[in-house]
Amino acid sequence: MAPLLVAVVASRPVAAHVDYVTEGGGSGPSVADFLVTVLSDPLNLALLAAGSAGVTVATFGWLRYGDHLMDVTVTRRTLRSYQPYLGWLLRLAVGLPLMGAGFGGYFFSPVVSVEARLVQVTLAFLLLFGLGTRLAALAGILTYLSGLATHFPTLLLSSEYLAGFFGILVVGPGQPSADLLLRRLMLTDGTIMSRFRDVTTVSDLLSRLGIEKSAAPLLIRVFLGLNFAYLGVTEKWLDPGRALQVVEKYDLTAVAPISPEMWVFGAGLGELAVGLLILSGTFTRSAAGAGFLILTTTLFGLPDDPVLAHVTLFGLTSALLITGSGPFALDRTVVPALRARVGRTPVDAGGESTPTAD
Structure with missing residues (x-):
């Protein structure tokens, strides 16, 4: 149900704690060379444009139709019932x-x-x-x-x-x-x-x-969102040599026939996007679900990644699926306004107006 699940596909197994599955040292491209390699390739630019278009369409569709699906309403009610x-x-x-x-x-x-x-x-x-x-x-x-x-x-x-x-x-x-x-x-x-x-x-x-x-969802969002964004930027974009080791080690180009640099860039972009959405409380449950999917594909894609080190991330994304955004979130301000512009006010299964957007 997440509007950004399309972007998650580009950040599969390489989206892990790179330091846990690679050895330190070794040569690699500089950050500038890495970015130039990615952004100067027309195919990579086309993939990024297509991904952006897909996410935009999915987001618009979610705003217009998401809250009118009974399945979504029942899912949210069930998740909220797990609060105790x-x-x-x-x-x-x-x-x-x-x-x-x-x-x-x-x-x-x-x-x-x-x-x-x-x-x-x-x-x-x-x-x-x-x-x-x-x-x-x-x-x-x-x-x-x-x-x-x-x-x-x-x-x-x-x-x-x-x-x-x-x-x-x-x-x-x-x-x-x-x-x-x-x-x-x-x-x-x-x-x-x-x-x-x-x-x-x-x-x-x-x-x-x-x-x-x-206040718990806000505190969880802040630190969890920063963690996802930090890992995406520092471990992938700012240390591309180590991340490229992961691509080579697990032969990820055989999974998706794109360049190793695009693999690393896409992984960092996916984690950064999830982190910022969680941090700002934008489509919180959807972003948490995307984060959970990233962790799951990492679990099955990297056999020697220390699973126990990711249990906390699994639990925290699950917690946000239960709580939603909490206070001080765009889900409570901007997202409802956007929904009002693209569609009618959603109606809950019990017939009452439902302003929640996460």
């Missing part, structure tokens, strides 16, 4: 790869070899069990930032962890979780835990600051 499990989803998406990082001997990213097993495994256990969830998420943010200070910019490869940690901090543990059990014990008269009912929690502090659960 959002906290659980985020905990799994962050806790599982964090546990793997701890036992694997690396610090968040497989290319940062720092022994922090005790810290990472402890945080992962608390998140997976849902015990002291918000405190664990806050500790995770501080741990990541402390590592980033000494491993910048390499650790930016795993900046999606910040999206996960902030999402958990705002959403909370969800259900099922140990925290929810303890909370119910506190709220039930006659229990031992009810004596701690008036203890101030992290949730109480966030509420006093005006930070509600509805």
